[in-house]
Amino acid sequence: SKNVAKDGNGELTIGGLTVSQIADEVGTAAYVLDEDDLRQRARDYASAFDGWGVYYAGKSLLCKAVARWVTEEGLGLDVCTGGELAVALAAGVDPARIGLHGNNKSVEEITRALEVGVGRIIVDSDDEITRLIELSEQLDKHPRLMVRVTTGVEAHTHEYISTAHEDQKFGFSIAGGQAAAALRRIHDHPRLQLVGIHSHIGSQIFDADGFEVATRRTLRLHAAFAEETGVELPELDLGGGFGIAYTSQDTPSTPQQLAEALNKIIAAECATLGVAVPHLSIEPGRSISGPSAFALYTVGTVKQVLLDGGASRLYVAVDGGMSDNIRTALYAAEYSATLASRRSDAGPALSRVVGKHCEGGDILVRDEFLPSDIRPGDLIAVPGAGAYSRSMASNYNHVPRPPMVSVRDGRISTLIRRESIDDLLALDVG
Ligand code: LLP
Numbered sequence: 001s002k003n004v005a006k007d008g009n010g011e012l013t014i015g016g017l018t019v020s021q022i023a024d025e026v027g028t029a030a031y032v033l034d035e036d037d038l039r040q041r042a043r044d045y046a047s048a049f050d051g052w053g054v055y056y057a058g059k060s061l062l063c064k065a066v067a068r069w070v071t072e073e074g075l076g077l078d079v080c081t082g083g084e085l086a087v088a089l090a091a092g093v094d095p096a097r098i099g100l101h102g103n104n105k106s107v108e109e110i111t112r113a114l115e116v117g118v119g120r121i122i123v124d125s126d127d128e129i130t131r132l133i134e135l136s137e138q139l140d141k142h143p144r145l146m147v148r149v150t151t152g153v154e155a156h157t158h159e160y161i162s163t164a165h166e167d168q169k170f171g172f173s174i175a176g177g178q179a180a181a182a183l184r185r186i187h188d189h190p191r192l193q194l195v196g197i198h199s200h201i202g203s204q205i206f207d208a209d210g211f212e213v214a215t216r217r218t219l220r221l222h223a224a225f226a227e228e229t230g231v232e233l234p235e236l237d238l239g240g241g242f243g244i245a246y247t248s249q250d251t252p253s254t255p256q257q258l259a260e261a262l263n264k265i266i267a268a269e270c271a272t273l274g275v276a277v278p279h280l281s282i283e284p285g286r287s288i289s290g291p292s293a294f295a296l297y298t299v300g301t302v303k304q305v306l307l308d309g310g311a312s313r314l315y316v317a318v319d320g321g322m323s324d325n326i327r328t329a330l331y332a333a334e335y336s337a338t339l340a341s342r343r344s345d346a347g348p349a350l351s352r353v354v355g356k357h358c359e360g361g362d363i364l365v366r367d368e369f370l371p372s373d374i375r376p377g378d379l380i381a382v383p384g385a386g387a388y389s390r391s392m393a394s395n396y397n398h399v400p401r402p403p404m405v406s407v408r409d410g411r412i413s414t415l416i417r418r419e420s421i422d423d424l425l426a427l428d429v430g
Pocket of ligand 1: 392
């Protein structure tokens with residue numbers, strides 16, 4: 001990220017502090033976030049997508065400070081549970097700037113959203129529409145709704161984070177006609193305000209084609225609805241999913257490039273269809289929070305393992321693992337790692353960074369070349385830990401979750417404190 005560099009001693013620094021200073025103050029494992037960098041990424045989206053609504057996807061990383069920062073930079077907030085909504089409200093985010101997602105929102109979650117008046121609820125099923133009608137009648141509300149659609153696009157990413165092909169749980173199918181029926185049902189109901197269509201095709205996507213196809217298909221649905229009812233819906237949301245670089249092989253687009261490509265397609269498609277360009281919005285999460293933090297670990301053990309053919313690999317075990325970053329184990333995600341606390345002139349050794357959990361799949365970085373003199377006590381940094389790391393952390397093996405700290409102008413602030421064994425024991429009331 002922006003303020004991260006190596007100093008004269010080969011030590012990694014962030015915002016003027018060395019990683020050793022940070023480790024001394026907050027311990028490891030820890031997530032270390034560059035506040036300026038995250039704010040800058042939020043601003044870059046706001047300015048590249050000028051005139052659009054930009055909703056930061058809180059599922060990638062959410063705490064009160066981050067909610068405040070992104071909204072201060074002009075963004076709205078996408079939440080997908082009552083828990084995320086509670087964080088946003090605790091941070092003082094204006095409910096009108098919040099969108100609520102979820103394929104199985106509970107009565108409590110919908111009730112809370114209606115009571116506080118979230119700006120939009122993205123509807124995902126007929127059962128949810130029924131529930132919304134009942135609850136908005138009880139509470140005398142007129143919620144603003146968007147319809148999540150399935151565009152049938154095959155996004156080129158891991159199956160578990162791909163959401164626009166037909167055979168998955170999210171959305172109303174355009175091809176199957178359910179999307180048009182849901183739009184009609186909401187439109188015809190006097191209590192419900194239909195504001196538009198929503199599409200999210202998946203996550204960590206580099207290829208612009210999927211976004212282009214999804215955009216065309218949603219616009220055609222938008223135009224067909226206008227044709228049928230005489231009403232052009234005011235809004236269209238294209239979701240998030242813009243990929244980031246975890247390794248040097250990844251080549252993400254800039255927000256500017258994405259905005260130019262999308263604006264061009266939308267202008268052309270709307271002209272062809274004879275409809276006005278609706279108010280557009282997106283929901284980037286990873287591409288704002290991801291690159292802004294690295295995970296900092298201390299090496300505990302180093303083991304050399306002989307491989308077939310005479311080669312060998314160093315298993316470098318750190319004081320964290322799949323409980324603070326499940327992505328490698330779950331999606332075969334690729335990460336890089338770097339020796340952060342000192343310079344080394346030792347040659348590169350094929351290495352695997354592993355955690356302290358009781359299973360072989362507990363891998364943080366599958367393949368990396370680390371200096372062959374890597375040893376216990378060294379600090380290791382894993383970049384790209386801002387998104388879907390803390391937010392997906394678990395307590396597997398009763399390992400307390402690491403803190404999220406931010407650094408700005410040489411000062412460390414704790415955003416989320418380190419969990420303690422006592423925190424965990426406090427839940428164990430049997
Ligand atoms: N909008 C909707 C409706 C979403 O479902 C998501 C992500 C986003 C926006 C934000 O997507 P982003 O810009 O962050 O890619 N745990 C997985 C990612 C799951 C994403 C789920 N939805 C991972 O670690 O790769």
